[in-house]
Each structure stands twice: as structure tokens, then as C-alpha cells.
Amino acid sequence: MTAYPNTKETKKLIEKLVSIPSPSGYTSKVIQFTEQFLKEIEVETKRNRKGGLIATLPGKNTEEHRMLTAHVDTLGAMVKEIKSNGRLRLDLIGGFKFNAIEGEYCGIHTASGKVFTGTILMHQTSVHVYKNAGEAKRNQENMEVRIDAMVENEDDIKKLGIQVGDFVSFDPRVQMTDNGFIKSRHLDDKASVAILLQLIKRIKQENLKLPYTTHFLISNNEEIGYGGNSNITPETVEYMAVDMGAIGDGQSTDEYTVSICVKDASGPYHYGLRKHLSELAEENNIAYKLDIYPYYGSDASAAIRAGHDIIHGLIGPGIDASHAYERTHENSLKETEKLLYHYVKSQLVSY
Structure with missing residues (x-):
């Protein structure tokens, strides 16, 4: 088998994952998707009470374990206020x-299951009306969602079933270029989730017996700081x-290699x-x-x-314009998967 699974399959998987709305707190659909993917390759899973998904592959050594994690939750928003202007x-x-997120298309997910589309805009967007359109601050006070519905006031919105606390997801706008680039929102961290799922699939296809029992956690609260801080076995x-x-x-870090983090805002990773x-x-x-991420935290640091x-580490594909309209290259996916493949077959670090 080649050193990396079919890149086209991985990219298709990324496209599917980023297209499932999953802001932190609203991740059941994407967890169901990953659960079904693993079921189809005959990998048993269980959910933790926080809604994350755990798959375990038994290893030769059952007394010492490894755990790998990637997160399916993404950035997003909630309805804070229904404004009088509709x-x-x-x-x-x-x-x-x-x-x-200025100018981004979005979805408003109501409690009844209906989804309304909209656009995130400055209140003072029209240069024909607002003299300070370019100077006004991009903040909670000035930014708003224009709903694709015939609404003029607060009552009109409430009649649609939209209420405070409804989740708002951002359109990923995923594109794959002919020369290997992947452009999309939410590559953080759905690119890594796709890599882990492909890694598990490869282990199954090769009937590979790992040296240690290895757990794979698909976490769902990383963007708010605590996705992977529980359900870690004592072993x-x-x-x-x-x-x-x-x-x-x-x-x-660049878009063509695997990035190994040596330090982030939490401090150094295990040397x-x-x-x-x-x-x-x-x-x-x-x-x-090797790189330092100055304003960053991970499930490992959590x-x-x-x-x-535990001994903790952090690796992943290089992502440009993080927490905005992101981009990476298939080469970075390849190098990350290759390193993970050799890592799960290797011996534990001495401690």
C-alpha cells in the first residue's frame, strides 16, 4: 500500500465534513456522520456525555495506551438579539x-429544525447612505444578520420561529483547485478529522496490529476550550x-508540510x-x-x-488565514497523515 491513502478520498471527506454545520454546542449531525463512517468500516464507537465520539483499536500492549484527537466543532454564533429593524x-x-465574517452567508438553525439563510453585514454597509461605512467598527453593535425572508420588524422574525439562542453557522464556501489547494472555512479542524478517519480506515484495511491500544477522540468543544479534557483512560x-x-x-509553518508544535499559549509541549x-x-x-503558535490552545493543552x-503533543496540517476563510494544500495533508501513520506504529516515549 502507498504511503498515503487516496488523496481524492480525503479531500472528498473534508468537503463533506465542512459542509455539515457544527458550531460548538451544535455538533450532533457531524458526530452522526463520523459515527456512520466508522460503522461502515466496522469500528465500534461510543459517545461521551459531552457528545464527543470515541473509537478504540486494541493493541498488543493493553496496559499502556495512546490517545489521538481532532475536533469537529467549529466557530459560529448565536442569535443574541432580535432587532426592531427585522x-x-x-x-x-x-x-x-x-x-x-463580514459579508459571509450563514444559516440560522431554529429549535423546530427549520434553517433560514442570511448574510452577515455591517448595519452601515451602503456607501450611498452611510458616510462612515468604511470606518465604523466591526463589532457586535454594528454587525447584523440580514435574513432571506420578508421581515421588517421583531414580530415578523418571531413568527418565523427564530429566537434568542438559535445557532448560526457560516457558509464554508469550499473549493478544491486543480493544483492541490483546499479553500474553505472550518479546515480547523475538519481537515484533521478527515486525516484521522482515513488513518483508522487504513489501519483496518491493512489489518495492522498497533503496538498499544489506541483511542481516537472526535471532540466537539475544542473551540471553547474543553473538548478533549475528559474520557482519557488511566492507562x-x-x-x-x-x-x-x-x-x-x-x-x-506552511501549507505543504506537517507542522509540529513545540509551544503554544499554554507553554511547551513534551520535549x-x-x-x-x-x-x-x-x-x-x-x-x-517545528513551530510556536503564540495565541493558541489545543485539546492536548486542555x-x-x-x-x-500524560505526555502531550500537537501536530497538524498548515492552515493559512486561520479562523477566517482558510486554505491548505493536499501536500500538507499527505505529510501529516504519513507522520501519524508512523507514529501510531512506533514505541512510546520514555518518561
């Missing part, structure tokens, strides 16, 4: 700024978060595990970059903060 005020879910020694690598000024990952990459001709006695 529009909606938002409250954000996750760490991003209003300017990142778990190593905990690997698979999440996006941050790209920007001063960063070494021994970081060295082990670098050595695996060099031994197997895997293109990688697990450390929760008090788990």
Missing part, C-alpha cells in the same frame, strides 16, 4: 473577530492533538515526544516544520490543564 444581532462562539501515556498549524509572520516526532519524520522522508498525567 435583523439579528450575534454573539460569537469561539475566538475570532467580526471582520472575519493513557501519550495524548496527541491533531489540529491546524498556524501560519503568519514569524511562523515556520521527548517532540523529538520523537521529528526523528520519525526524518527517518521516513516526511516534510515537517487535558494537561485538567490534571491528566
